[in-house]
Amino acid sequence: MKLQKSMMQIVWMYLIIIMIWPHNFIFSAEINSLFNQGNQHYSLGEYEMAINNYENCLQLSQSAALHFNIGNAWYQIDEVGKAILHFEKALALNPGYPEAQANLKFVRENLDLALPEHSWVSRLAQILSLSTWCWIGAASFWAVIALITLPRLFGGSNLLTLGGMLLSLILSLCTVIALYGYHNKNNEVVILNNDTTLRIAPTDISPSNAYLQGGELASMERTHQEFLFLKTAQGESGWVLAEEIGKIWE
Amino acid sequence: MKRIANFLQIISLIVTFGVSIWGSPLLAQNAVVYSQFNPPVIHLGQSASYEITVYGTQDVSQETIRGKLRNVDGLKISNNSSVSSQFKFIQGTRTTSITYSFNVQAEREGEFTLEAWQVNIKGQNYRVPAAKLHVVPQGKEFEKSMFLKLDIPKDNFYVGESIPCHLHLYLRRDIQARMRAYPEKTGDAFTQSELRKEPHSAQETIDGQIFRLFSWPLTLTALKAGEEALSYKIELAVILPNKRSRKSPFDTLFNDSFFNTDSLFNRGNFENITLFTGDISLEVLDLPIEGKPNVYSGAIGVFNLKTDVSSTTVEAGEPITLTLNANGEGNFDRIAAPVLTETENFKLYPPKTEFTPTDDIGYRGTKSFEYIIIPQSEEVTAIPSIAFNFFDPKTGEYIDLSTKTTPIKVLPALTQSPVLPSAIIAGQTEDPEEVDLQPRLLPIQLLPGKWVNGITPVFKNPVYIASQLLPIILISIVALIRRRQLRFQRDEIFARKVSGSRSVRKWLTKARKAASKDDKSAFFESAQRAIQECVGRHFPHRSESLILAEIEGYLTEHNATDELHHNIRQFFNAADAIKFADGISESEPLSKWEKTLSKLLNDIEALG
Numbered sequence: 001m002k003l004q005k006s007m008m009q010i011v012w013m014y015l016i017i018i019m020i021w022p023h024n025f026i027f028s029a030e031i032n033s034l035f036n037q038g039n040q041h042y043s044l045g046e047y048e049m050a051i052n053n054y055e056n057c058l059q060l061s062q063s064a065a066l067h068f069n070i071g072n073a074w075y076q077i078d079e080v081g082k083a084i085l086h087f088e089k090a091l092a093l094n095p096g097y098p099e100a101q102a103n104l105k106f107v108r109e110n111l112d113l114a115l116p117e118h119s120w121v122s123r124l125a126q127i128l129s130l131s132t133w134c135w136i137g138a139a140s141f142w143a144v145i146a147l148i149t150l151p152r153l154f155g156g157s158n159l160l161t162l163g164g165m166l167l168s169l170i171l172s173l174c175t176v177i178a179l180y181g182y183h184n185k186n187n188e189v190v191i192l193n194n195d196t197t198l199r200i201a202p203t204d205i206s207p208s209n210a211y212l213q214g215g216e217l218a219s220m221e222r223t224h225q226e227f228l229f230l231k232t233a234q235g236e237s238g239w240v241l242a243e244e245i246g247k248i249w250e
Numbered sequence: 251m252k253r254i255a256n257f258l259q260i261i262s263l264i265v266t267f268g269v270s271i272w273g274s275p276l277l278a279q280n281a282v283v284y285s286q287f288n289p290p291v292i293h294l295g296q297s298a299s300y301e302i303t304v305y306g307t308q309d310v311s312q313e314t315i316r317g318k319l320r321n322v323d324g325l326k327i328s329n330n331s332s333v334s335s336q337f338k339f340i341q342g343t344r345t346t347s348i349t350y351s352f353n354v355q356a357e358r359e360g361e362f363t364l365e366a367w368q369v370n371i372k373g374q375n376y377r378v379p380a381a382k383l384h385v386v387p388q389g390k391e392f393e394k395s396m397f398l399k400l401d402i403p404k405d406n407f408y409v410g411e412s413i414p415c416h417l418h419l420y421l422r423r424d425i426q427a428r429m430r431a432y433p434e435k436t437g438d439a440f441t442q443s444e445l446r447k448e449p450h451s452a453q454e455t456i457d458g459q460i461f462r463l464f465s466w467p468l469t470l471t472a473l474k475a476g477e478e479a480l481s482y483k484i485e486l487a488v489i490l491p492n493k494r495s496r497k498s499p500f501d502t503l504f505n506d507s508f509f510n511t512d513s514l515f516n517r518g519n520f521e522n523i524t525l526f527t528g529d530i531s532l533e534v535l536d537l538p539i540e541g542k543p544n545v546y547s548g549a550i551g552v553f554n555l556k557t558d559v560s561s562t563t564v565e566a567g568e569p570i571t572l573t574l575n576a577n578g579e580g581n582f583d584r585i586a587a588p589v590l591t592e593t594e595n596f597k598l599y600p601p602k603t604e605f606t607p608t609d610d611i612g613y614r615g616t617k618s619f620e621y622i623i624i625p626q627s628e629e630v631t632a633i634p635s636i637a638f639n640f641f642d643p644k645t646g647e648y649i650d651l652s653t654k655t656t657p658i659k660v661l662p663a664l665t666q667s668p669v670l671p672s673a674i675i676a677g678q679t680e681d682p683e684e685v686d687l688q689p690r691l692l693p694i695q696l697l698p699g700k701w702v703n704g705i706t707p708v709f710k711n712p713v714y715i716a717s718q719l720l721p722i723i724l725i726s727i728v729a730l731i732r733r734r735q736l737r738f739q740r741d742e743i744f745a746r747k748v749s750g751s752r753s754v755r756k757w758l759t760k761a762r763k764a765a766s767k768d769d770k771s772a773f774f775e776s777a778q779r780a781i782q783e784c785v786g787r788h789f790p791h792r793s794e795s796l797i798l799a800e801i802e803g804y805l806t807e808h809n810a811t812d813e814l815h816h817n818i819r820q821f822f823n824a825a826d827a828i829k830f831a832d833g834i835s836e837s838e839p840l841s842k843w844e845k846t847l848s849k850l851l852n853d854i855e856a857l858g
Binding site: 028031032035039042043057061062063064065066068069072073075089092093094099102103106107111112130131134135138142145146149150153154182194195197205207208210211213248249250 | 423424426428429446447448451489690691692693694695696697698699700701702703704705707708709714717718721722725728729732733736
């Protein structure tokens with residue numbers, strides 16, 4: 001009986017480790033090897049090969065640096081829409097990624113693309129990654145609950161607990177705002193190709209409303225079959241094919 | 251020969267009509283005949299088709315249509331035709347139509363009319379109405395629906411002069427087009443500025459029709475004098491809206507815009523077309539010799555010049571930055587760096603040039619020239635004047651804007667000559683790009699960083715969701731423990747009950763151990779303590795000080811049985827005998843005493 005119990009405990013521990021830390025060493029070695037091969041191709045100017053290797057990495061996992069390198073490779077072969085998409089993805093994973101911010105700015109300025117104007121909510125959200133905000137939100141929420149319930153059992157609140165509660169409340173509020181900011185960004189898409197037709201109706205034969213430039217940002221509002229209804233920062237709206245855009249938060 | 255050709259054409263018509271009608275069960279007794287060229291406007295070299303459409307209301311078969319197609323001078327009409335038929339049900343009646351198409355080639359430009367002619371259908375003569383074909387020069391066939399136009403503010407300018415222009419593409423609103431290539435210039439006497447990738451777009455109404463207007467601002471610069479031609483073309487892929495070419499008598503029923511769903515359901519004809527501006531003749535003049543300065547900067551336009559000196563008091567060998575800003579409008583790309591008139595006693599480096607445009611095309615802005623000049627000795631008293639001039643095309647005169655000398659004070663060199671900024675030393679050429687101050691794409695990352703499963707928000711992760719249970723459990727445990735602690739502090743009886751029960755268990759365990767070792771002394775001592783603790787939970791003072799009388803009093807108070815009284819007395823007596831008389835005479839085994847003790851404790855518990 002004791003042996004059986006011990007075995008069960010070991011299995012549970014293993015499962016927990018697998019859940020929390022899915023990247024074991026073998027997996028890590030494989031993906032790192034693909035990443036390094038991609039880098040070698042890039043340094044030799046074989047950008048398509050580099051992209052191929054990086055995309056294989058993406059099948060296994062992803063990182064901000066991987067998206068950054070893919071963005072660079074796409075840019076080198078003049079696929080600026082895809083380059084911008086991957087720089088945006090790198091920033092989605094790590095909002096404070098200075099290299100990705102710099103390259104994104106560089107590519108946009110080179111294309112004469114308007115730099116997106118971020119609201120203060122969006123700027124607050126981008127201080128930290130979404131995951132970090134989620135953990136901060138959970139911690140501050142439970143801290144508020146603990147600081148409301150427990151001090152009563154320990155002789156009432158004092159200045160320290162009130163200060164802690166206030167801080168936790170502020171953090172919780174910031175998290176809510178940041179999550180709202182991320183929620184707004186959730187529908188952001190990048191136009192992949194130049195002269196993408198913004199159609200009036202979701203059909204192939206619909207007249208165009210405007211033409212979009214590769215790399216432009218737009219917000220996806222609804223879908224109809226293979227068409228998506230987009231609204232651009234300039235206020236233009238219309239339908240594009242799903243294959244003509246890339247979703248940042250996919 | 252012409253007569254034979256006409257005869258063959260008539261025979262061909264008869265055969266074609268006859269064969270096709272014999273093969274198709276249509277045509278009407280009350281037939282209506284229409285004709286047209288499709289498209290009605292073509293450019294020279296393009297082909298059109300001449301279409302004759304016969305509408306009927308009843309089916310007929312094996313009919314013969316006879317007629318003589320007229321010849322048109324300047325048009326080649328093919329002998330072979332293609333036939334297509336169409337059926338419609340209107341209010342339960344089937345109507346049919348047959349269209350005969352003849353290929354037509356134009357031999358020259360102009361407007362051609364194929365006059366009305368007679369056709370015989372089922373013995374009745376019908377009139378085929380006249381049709382018109384317009385043959386225009388290449389690029390003009392779409393001028394009513396789309397055209398390219400170059401707006402130039404004037405038609406004569408000087409060699410080297412830059413002119414701001416606009417290239418306009420007009421597309422009627424119902425035309426859907428895609429640019430296959432950027433507009434292309436023809437004419438090597440001019441250079442143009444780089445075209446914007448995205449043209450400005452707007453709407454304009456021309457003759458009551460709404461056009462979408464795409465404009466590329468640009469500058470044109472003439473390279474050589476004389477009468478020079480210039481033109482632009484643009485290649486488009488166009489989806490032309492379908493023409494409702496056959497006007498049947500029933501079409502009027504469907505002409506209501508409510509029924510007009512063509513734009514949604516009838517795919518247009520996709521066509522690659524090229525639009526031309528046509529040749530634009532411009533007169534390019536040489537710059538006048540008269541009044542031309544010896545050192546001419548090449549600037550044409552209207553400019554102002556501002557100078558700025560970094561310091562007017564320096565040590566010998568210390569660099570001074572002299573900045574010249576030429577702002578205004580004109581041919582900035584052709585302005586050469588102004589020249590210092592005297593350079594003796596100065597060490598001079600080529601200027602760093604920078605242009606900051608204030609418009610899209612680089613026609614307006616500021617061009618700055620940053621000179622590093624180093625006075626070599628304290629004898630230098632002024633920065634020499636700098637020659638700058640431009641030609642004003644409006645007045646036709648050269649304007650001199652040369653700077654005056656700037657007085658400076660040069661002190662003897664006390665310190666070592668400073669090292670010049672590396673960028674400037676390296677920049678001994680006028681081209682700033684070689685200095686490599688331009689921003690570049692940052693290189694790739696060599697390390698992959700932290701791998702993550704995806705961009706999916708963490709709150710959708712089961713680990714994250716499960717982890718929220720942890721604080722709930724933790725807070726609950728802390729709260730429960732604290733509440734129990736507080737009850738211990740506030741409720742003495744509860745505290746005694748809880749601690750008493752714990753003590754009873756402790757002494758009972760000791761008694762059992764003693765029984766197992768057959769240690770009578772330890773057993774009865776532990777048994778007595780267990781009984782004291784069990785009863786003592788209901789007394790405010792310490793349980794070990796309880797005497798038998800107090801215990802019996804409690805038992806009497808709670809109506810305990812005599813057996814219980816007796817058993818307790820026995821345990822106390824045995825314990826006292828061992829403690830004070832050094833032994834007991836009891837011969838029963840301790841295991842039996844142990845059972846009695848357990849029962850006794852349970853009975854006391856039951857009382858309370």
